[in-house]
Amino acid sequence: MTTPSPLIALDPGLLRLGADLRRAGIEPARAPDDWHHVRHGVWMPSAHWVGLTPDQQHAALVHAADLVRRPDRPRVVAAWSAAALWGMPRIEDWPDCVGVLSHSRRASRSGGTCPVVGPGTEPVAMQGLEVTPPARTVVDLARTGSLVSAVAAADHALRRGLCTAAELTAAVEDLPPRVAGRRLAALVRDLADPGSMSAGESLSRVQMYLLGLPRPRLQVAHTDDQGLIGYTDFGWSGVVGEFDGRVKYRIPEGADAEEAGRVLWAEKKREDRLRRQVRVARWVWSVALDRPALGRLLAGVGIRPERRSTWFDLGGPTI
Structure with missing residues (x-):
């Protein structure tokens, strides 16, 4: 689940290739108090790692994966991994693989990355990485993950000004009509509210919706x-x-x-x-x-399910 504000800021520059450390006479595997193994071939000072929140640790994994990426194989970071880079909260635990945008339904998990199948988008450059824009990130979270995490991310994005409601609507409308998860993405768009001040409030509100309150x-x-x-x-x-x-x-x-x-x-x-x-x-x-x-x-305080949901009576229909 989401965590409080970070103790320290993530510094991707502290990531080190194991081969470089060994050339400098350091064997990181023999010094676990000094070095944390982020992913195969990449390490970070343990003192820095333990001060990171789970979302920052996943962001470090994203940067580590990019560090060992072949230069001739560009990738766009997407879904939960893009959310970590944008600072969006997550209700569940963070995955142990990096989400990357893919146009092929036949793509499979490889080298610590997981394909996020979807249409192309204009990526945003962030700390040397190509990342899906905030609105598209929310849409991909809705399509590939849970409703609660997608709404928590959408609320955060609207509250922090990472995207506007109009941009979120446009990102949903840009999805092909029969793409998997389009209806759930539209529901997230309709539920999103910048008045939600924390991931816990977003989670609670989604539960209220699902309870029919x-x-x-x-x-x-x-x-x-x-x-x-x-x-x-x-x-x-x-x-x-x-x-x-x-x-x-x-x-x-x-x-x-x-x-x-x-x-x-x-x-x-x-x-x-x-x-x-x-x-x-x-x-x-x-x-x-x-x-x-x-x-x-x-x-117990008198809030019980409605016979018919009125959540969207004042808004447009979910597409």
Whole structure:
């Protein structure tokens, strides 16, 4: 699943060919404390590797694969591997192979790469790599992976300005009519929302859709006679939902007991003010991943499946 902000930035320049290290008198396989084996023939300093998040580690794998690529065999990084390079989140674990765009249905996994069959696209140059554009990356994720990861990536791309809703729509429309996964890509386009502030919120919202629950409003402001209480992740009439029990007043790093107490007391007062107005549901990753559990939790505050979905009543039809 997705991870918090990285501890350090990925530096592809730290990747080293094993042959070059051995020529310099270094046998990386005999120094696991100093060198991490990224893929066959490529190593990275262990101190750098352990500070990377899983998405960064997959991005390092992408760069490592390019390091041993034959110059006469260009490739376009696609789908989950392009997502890692764009910094898009993923709900499941990252694959152990590099996704590359392929035009042949007969292509097979080879040399640590996995073909992503699809029409051609104008790639974007990134750190010496050719990568599918953000909107096309989201579309390929929808076509080849899970709905939850594709929506999480789409939400992130829209929120961070990596692509626009119009570009996402165009990327779906550029797919040939009978290409595999076109309908799922259109569904991701329709579900995508920049108001989703984290992968956990995106996951939760997709689960709500699959459960047939009413579509929630996102980032809902709440006020009382004292002013702004805060913003909640999800909102329905008389009910709010918050993923991960997220507190709006973070305890600063290094805070002493007195300061931490003030922060927690402020959060309790916020919670009390909110509960005077609405029913509140909070959940964590394990519940968001368990669709029936999330359904039971929300049913406990009155959010139950609709007889007919109204999620797209105000939007265009899914193609």
